[in-house]
Amino acid sequence: MEISQNEFLHLYYYLRLTRALEERVATLYRQGRIVGGVYTSHGMEAISVGYASALQTEDIIAPFHRDMGAFLVRGITPGEVLAQYLGKRTGPTKGKDGNVHMGDLKRGIFAFVSHLADNLPVATGAALAFKIRGESRIVATNTGDGGTSRGDFHEALNFASVLRLPVVFFCNNNQYAYSTPLHHQMAIKDVVERAKAYAIPGEIVDGNDVASVYLTAKRAFQRARAGEGPTFIECKTMRMHGHSEHDSAKYVPRELLEEWKKKDPILKAERMLKESGYADESDFHETKMKVDKEIEAGLEFAEHSPLPEGPEALEGVFAANHIEVLI
Amino acid sequence: MTTSTIAHDVTYLEAISQALDEEMSQDERVFLMGEDIGPYGGAFRVTEGFQQRYGQWKVLDTPLSESGIVGAAIGAAMMGMRPVVEMQFADFISCAFDQITEMAAKNHYRWGAEVPLVIRAPYGGGTHGGPFHSICPEAWFFHTPGLKLVAPSTAYDAKGLLKAAIRDPNPVIYFEHKFLYRRIKDILPIEDFIVPIGEAEIKRTGRDLSIITYGAMVHVALEAAETLDQEGIDMEVVDLRTLSPLDTGTLKDSVRKTGKVIILHEDTKTGGIGGEIAAILAEECFNALDAPIMRIAAPDIPVPYSPPLEEFFLPKTNDVIIAARQLAAY
Ligand SMILES: Cc1ncc(C[n+]2csc(CCOP(=O)(O)OP(=O)(O)O)c2C)c(N)n1
Numbered sequence: 001m002e003i004s005q006n007e008f009l010h011l012y013y014y015l016r017l018t019r020a021l022e023e024r025v026a027t028l029y030r031q032g033r034i035v036g037g038v039y040t041s042h043g044m045e046a047i048s049v050g051y052a053s054a055l056q057t058e059d060i061i062a063p064f065h066r067d068m069g070a071f072l073v074r075g076i077t078p079g080e081v082l083a084q085y086l087g088k089r090t091g092p093t094k095g096k097d098g099n100v101h102m103g104d105l106k107r108g109i110f111a112f113v114s115h116l117a118d119n120l121p122v123a124t125g126a127a128l129a130f131k132i133r134g135e136s137r138i139v140a141t142n143t144g145d146g147g148t149s150r151g152d153f154h155e156a157l158n159f160a161s162v163l164r165l166p167v168v169f170f171c172n173n174n175q176y177a178y179s180t181p182l183h184h185q186m187a188i189k190d191v192v193e194r195a196k197a198y199a200i201p202g203e204i205v206d207g208n209d210v211a212s213v214y215l216t217a218k219r220a221f222q223r224a225r226a227g228e229g230p231t232f233i234e235c236k237t238m239r240m241h242g243h244s245e246h247d248s249a250k251y252v253p254r255e256l257l258e259e260w261k262k263k264d265p266i267l268k269a270e271r272m273l274k275e276s277g278y279a280d281e282s283d284f285h286e287t288k289m290k291v292d293k294e295i296e297a298g299l300e301f302a303e304h305s306p307l308p309e310g311p312e313a314l315e316g317v318f319a320a321n322h323i324e325v326l327i
Numbered sequence: 328m329t330t331s332t333i334a335h336d337v338t339y340l341e342a343i344s345q346a347l348d349e350e351m352s353q354d355e356r357v358f359l360m361g362e363d364i365g366p367y368g369g370a371f372r373v374t375e376g377f378q379q380r381y382g383q384w385k386v387l388d389t390p391l392s393e394s395g396i397v398g399a400a401i402g403a404a405m406m407g408m409r410p411v412v413e414m415q416f417a418d419f420i421s422c423a424f425d426q427i428t429e430m431a432a433k434n435h436y437r438w439g440a441e442v443p444l445v446i447r448a449p450y451g452g453g454t455h456g457g458p459f460h461s462i463c464p465e466a467w468f469f470h471t472p473g474l475k476l477v478a479p480s481t482a483y484d485a486k487g488l489l490k491a492a493i494r495d496p497n498p499v500i501y502f503e504h505k506f507l508y509r510r511i512k513d514i515l516p517i518e519d520f521i522v523p524i525g526e527a528e529i530k531r532t533g534r535d536l537s538i539i540t541y542g543a544m545v546h547v548a549l550e551a552a553e554t555l556d557q558e559g560i561d562m563e564v565v566d567l568r569t570l571s572p573l574d575t576g577t578l579k580d581s582v583r584k585t586g587k588v589i590i591l592h593e594d595t596k597t598g599g600i601g602g603e604i605a606a607i608l609a610e611e612c613f614n615a616l617d618a619p620i621m622r623i624a625a626p627d628i629p630v631p632y633s634p635p636l637e638e639f640f641l642p643k644t645n646d647v648i649i650a651a652r653q654l655a656a657y
Contacts, residue, residue, distance in 0.1 A: 087633030095633030114459030149390035179367035310639030
């Protein structure tokens with residue numbers, strides 16, 4: 001095994017935490033307690049958990065809307081996430097934005113905007129700053145398969161490649177963009193083909209295998225840190241829920257979901273942990289209990305947090321002082 | 328059977344579907360393009376069942392490429408087609424910005440090429456969409472010569488304006504307010520009708536002051552007018568319906584009659600359409616004014632998500648009532 005017990009247990013813990021948190025979020029949505037949209041990474045947790053875990057503290061992520069695991073790995077707490085969803089003042093955006101549209105420079109997270117692929121040129125720009133300053137920091141960013149149809153995706157890849165910037169592009173290829181299947185999105189079979197046009201080395205990984213994502217990410221991050229430029233990593237997976245929790249996703253063939261259910265990233269991780277002798281059922285149970293407790297505590301925090309008051313909406317349009325945030 | 332043969336209460340959303348359906352069935356050149364509009368029927372289900380009826384080339388699901396969609400629509404329009412494209416949310420129209428402002432808007436002026444294109448833009452707040460699913464982006468395009476902008480407030484206008492937009496030889500951005508989709512209804516005529524582009528409408532006549540508005544805010548104004556009526560203040564509600572080109576005649580007539588005016592919009596205040604209307608009225612109706620022109624609009628911030636913040640952001644009936652009382656006191 002190329003991956004140590006500690007590393008794997010860390011990955012497993014975050015898979016569980018992400019799953020449990022998003023399940024709770026989906027429940028809150030169904031109960032009408034979350035009023036905005038809810039987009040989960042159910043069944044795709046291995047991608048964001050895997051790549052974020054392979055980073056160093058001083059690195060930056062520019063995640064997209066199915067990267068809950070990355071937020072958690074970078075230190076956003078379940079309580080903060082729930083506060084964000086519930087529109088509370090204690091969420092990372094203080095109620096100004098919802099769902100996973102949250103960021104924190106202190107924890108190296110750029111906030112996502114809905115406009116898909118807008119995060120990629122910005123990720124590239126962070127890498128540019130590191131290159132100019134001669135720092136060994138790198139940037140990881142992610143997009144869906146649908147997002148790769150936007151011009152900003154292509155501009156970012158080209159820009160990063162021409163300047164050999166330390167940025168690694170991930171693509172969560174979950175076969176659908178809302179109701180649009182992959183073959184209506186692109187005429188190529190693998191998204192990774194897109195990287196060729198920009199002379200960016202590309203790799204395909206099993207996006208449901210957290211160890212593969214982690215190890216592939218690690219290698220790409222090393223390349224980037226060594227000044228060898230960007231890598232593109234296509235993570236094959238499947239969107240197991242609707243586009244958002246309001247969508248029943250009738251357009252997705254049931255058999256396809258059944259097939260992918262067997263490849264669930266948590267089941268897969270548990271199998272590997274057992275085979276390697278790293279953990280057994282009782283460890284899994286313990287992790288689950290621990291995670292559930294954390295979610296409960298998080299919900300307690302979020303529910304007891306105050307909503308912002310109306311006039312707080314006016315705060316923060318402009319920066320007042322220069323704050324030295326970077327590590 | 329098309330839905331248009333039924334004369335019953337029709338929602339704002341159904342009115343939009345009916346307009347598309349009728350124009351498609353009577354004009355072969357009309358086709359629809361957008362993300363998830365085919366089998367799925369669009370994020371708001373405006374085109375539900377359309378692909379079955381008209382086929383995949385008339386109801387075209389596209390890749391996730393707003394600039395590509397609008398650019399392709401412009402090209403097809405110049406070749407004699409009549410594309411109607413859907414932005415999944417108006418917010419994403421920014422991804423197609425230069426195709427709209429540089430290509431669509433300037434082609435006819437520069438070299439005489441007509442661009443009969445309609446862009447449907449589901450816009451507006453009140454639905455907890457947050458900063459990227461709530462905006463009112465009309466002012467970006469209001470500033471661009473060569474574009475027509477319409478923003479219906481009723482099901483009747485929604486249908487009539489969309490049909491007029493599709494028949495218009497120019498690029499038209501059709502702002503459909505998401506909050507109104509299923510909240511308001513009208514009984515619509517069975518016969519074919521349009522609402523001409525460029526005509527405002529008095530939605531309520533009044534003597535004491537005028538309020539000029541559009542979109543969802545028309546309903547806020549009408550509600551305020553009811554309360555004010557009980558206080559003896561008779562407010563005229565002018566619905567712009569077309570934002571560009573503005574029907575300045577109707578606005579001026581109303582203000583000359585009442586001598587007092589509030590301009591109300593959901594878009595943020597600075598650089599909003601209200602500023603231009605205020606300037607026109609100041610330039611051309613100064614002598615008729617008995618009080619300062621008042622504007623009510625959202626504050627100059629992004630649209631926030633959390634309910635108390637969004638509630639604070641949106642202009643409310645009470646804001647209108649307070650402003651109207653102040654004006655009435657002059
Ligand atoms: C520019 C832009 N257009 C449309 C949308 C609406 N929208 C949100 S998510 C989505 C599908 C995204 O698909 P993909 O990139 O594959 O990511 P997934 O949601 O499948 O993970 C769409 C069309 C958007 N957010 N941004």
